[in-house]
Structures are given as C-alpha cells and as structure tokens.
Amino acid sequence: MEDFFKGRDTGLVIDWTQMPTYNTIMAVAAGAGLIFMYMLGRALVRDRDFRAEGWALTAGVLGFILTATGLHMTLEWPFATYFPFDNIVFGEPSLAFGVLLLAASLFLWKRGDKIVAAEDRAAEAAATARPLGIFVLGMGLALFGIALAGLVFQLFAAPAEEPISGIVADYPMIEAIFMSLLFAFVGLGAALFPIALRGFSSTRPLSGTAKLVGVVWLVTGIIFLLFGAMNFFTHIGLIVNTMQ
Template sequence: MPPYAQSLMASGLKIDWAKMPTYNTIMSVAAGAGLLLVVALGRQLLTRGRIATPDGWALAFGALGFTLVVTGLHMTLTWPLAGQGFPFDNIIFGEPALAFGVFLLSASFYLWKRAAEFAVEDGIERTSRVALPISVFVFGMGLACFGIAAAGWKYTLFAAPPEEPISGEFANYPWLEASFMSGLYVLVGIGALLFPFALRTPRTWMSPTIGVVWGLAGLAFLIFGGLNYFTHIGLIVNTM
C-alpha cells in the first residue's frame, strides 16, 4: 500500500470538498457510452457499408464529446483534485477524457456536415481515409493509456479509502481496484494502438479485436461510473 494511503487510513480521511470538485463520475459514464457507440458505429460500417441516420450519431457524439471536453479541459488545466492529496488523478482522468472528447466532437462535426456521403455503400473506405491522420493522435493516447496502467499498478493509485462505500471494503487490498482500473486502461490502449493499422485494412482481425476491447472497457466504464454516483456520494458524506 502506498504511503499516502497508509496515512489516510491511519488518521481518518477528511476532505474539504469545497476545494476539490469531483466529477469523474459523469466523465466515466460519458467515456463508457462513447466507447460503446464508437464500437457500434464501426460495426454498422463494416456490416452495412454505410451509416443509418448519421445525424443521430452526430448528436450522440456531440453530447458526449461536449461533456468530456468541458470536464476534461477543466481538470487538465486547473487540477482540482490536487489540493486534497490526489494530484495524479488530474492526469489519469482529465487528459484522456479531454482527448476522447475532442475525438468525439470532431466525429460529430464531420458526420453532421457530411451526412449525405455516408448513405453510399463505400462508407467504410471513406471513413478510413478521413480518420487516418487523426489516428496518429489515437495511437499516442494508446501509449498514454499503457503509461497510466503501469503507474496504477506500480503505485496502486486507484485504491479507494475505507470511507468509500463498496470499494472501501477492499481498502486493505489496494492491488484489487488498481488491477481493475489499470486493466481497463490496457483494454482501451490495445484498441488505440491497433486503430491506425485497422484503418488501412479494416476487414481483418484487427477491427473485431478493437470492437471487443473497446466494448468491454466501455461497458465497464459505463457501469462503474454509474455505481460511483452512490460510492462518491457516500464518500462525501463520510468525509465531511
């Protein structure tokens, strides 16, 4: 267990929540929904060759992208979690959320502007060509996900304090939640590293592999984020 966690457990955790706004709950839900929708859209392109109701996808990506950009940008630039002993969480949650939000907003804008083009049968080829330049950034964020996962395992950064409901029951086993959260970042990272290569040959094993790893990670982030609305509220009540 890292020293900061030992000291918190020994002294009893008290947090001045007025100095630490925490909103990684909605970030997790939005990121999970975004990953699931990206997988669903990719599957539609691969199976049908076109996108049904692209304006609906544009609205969905726009809503999720806006949520992630606003929260991720604020966390990245202001480090709201630093004042109470969790500065690393600003990097872990803020920067990936910001990057993913930008990706989703970009996709939303493109789908909105070019909706008619996706009614044709070569949608997968067109999408692959358009997404290829941004895939370099996606690849880089995949490397970042592996870095976050490695840090999470080495320093058990995701360990919940005893005051947090449910997750706090495993406070004496910090490696457990660290392994779970780091594993999710590994799944996202695998898909991101494969993404540029899958765009070049979209109808190979890489596309379904990306679908599986991003689908699993998206579902986990969505459920875990929803659960955190209870656990984080409980943590606030127990540490005021």
C-alpha cells in the first residue's frame, strides 16, 4: 500500500500504471442501457411504427461496451492489488447487463419481425424474456448486496484530490449513501422485473409493477449517465492531481 499511495506535501500520489480504470465509460453505458430498457418498453407498448433494427443496434453497442469492460474487470481483476472490491462492484454487474443487452440485440435483429407482427407486441416480448427473469432477479438481489456493502464499509468515497466529488472527502458516508441508493434502486427494478413481465402488454393497461420498474430504471439511468459523464472530468482531474 505504501508503494501505491505515497504521501507528499502537495497531496496524494498514485502510481496509475498499477491501476487501470475505465468505469467512466462503464457508467455512461450502464446509464444509457437503463434508459434504453425504459424506452424499449415504452416503444413496445405505444409505438405503432416499431422498428426492431434500430433497437437491436443500440442494444448491441451498449452490450458490447459493458460486456468487454465487465468481462475484463471480472476475469483480470485490474484493481486486485489495492481495491479488489471494485472488480465485483463494477465489473460483474456490468458483465451481466452487457450480456443481457447482447442477447436482446441478437433477438431483436433476428426475430424482430415476429414482435412487429404480433397482435400484442409487448406481451410477445415479455413471453420471450420471461426465462431470463430468473437471472435478472438474481442480479437484483446481488445489487442489494452491493448497496449494503457500500453502506456498511463506506465504499465509493472519492479522495480530496478528485475535483467535485472530493469536496465531501471528509464525509465518506455522503457518497456511500448516494451510490448505494443508486445500486439499490436499480436492484429494485431488477428484482421486480419478473413480476412486471406478467403485466406487460400493449393492448391492456400496464400493471403498477411494470410502471414502477420503468420509472426506477429511467431515473437511475439518467443519474448514472450524468454521473459517468461528469467522471470523465473528475477522473482526469484526479490523475493530473496525483500522478507522479
């Protein structure tokens, strides 16, 4: 630890060759993916001119980014020496979400016409996704675990050298609560996903559960996307302020 964080008069020094980080683009892609899920559900219910190809391309782009970065972080553990928990917190959920988006992309590309031709497009898509509900539920419970760990162990706190986020460095519970709530709400949507599929229809009123899942993922998606975009500045600033 002493070799990684070396104190000096001007503040923290980090050997960045020992800690590759790319959770910036992961956060943006994850946020966009959550927004995508809301928009796809809305399109299946409301859009008369539903075109599966565009949705397939979007799911493929986001799924590739999350799968590639999540897989590397899950298998290689780039934070293993100093922050091994970050590999679990960021890597494994990103991998799971990325693979699910790739599966959605493949189905929409190959079988999108089946959904378009269905009398109830939303119900047709829900019937196809229903078996995946088991894994989505499991990941929702996993996100609850991550949220609890964030609170108990006060994870996610940024150092004082990081612009913006570092303002509350002396109060680690602030960022721990903020990030833990984000993970918990995404997990809530995932845990309710199998139930939401039962009331997902374009010919009948949506169930309250389906509406709740959509709103939760939309709001958390927007926050993750904006937070990830902000981190492109804050993480660059942290590197500039701490590099040797």
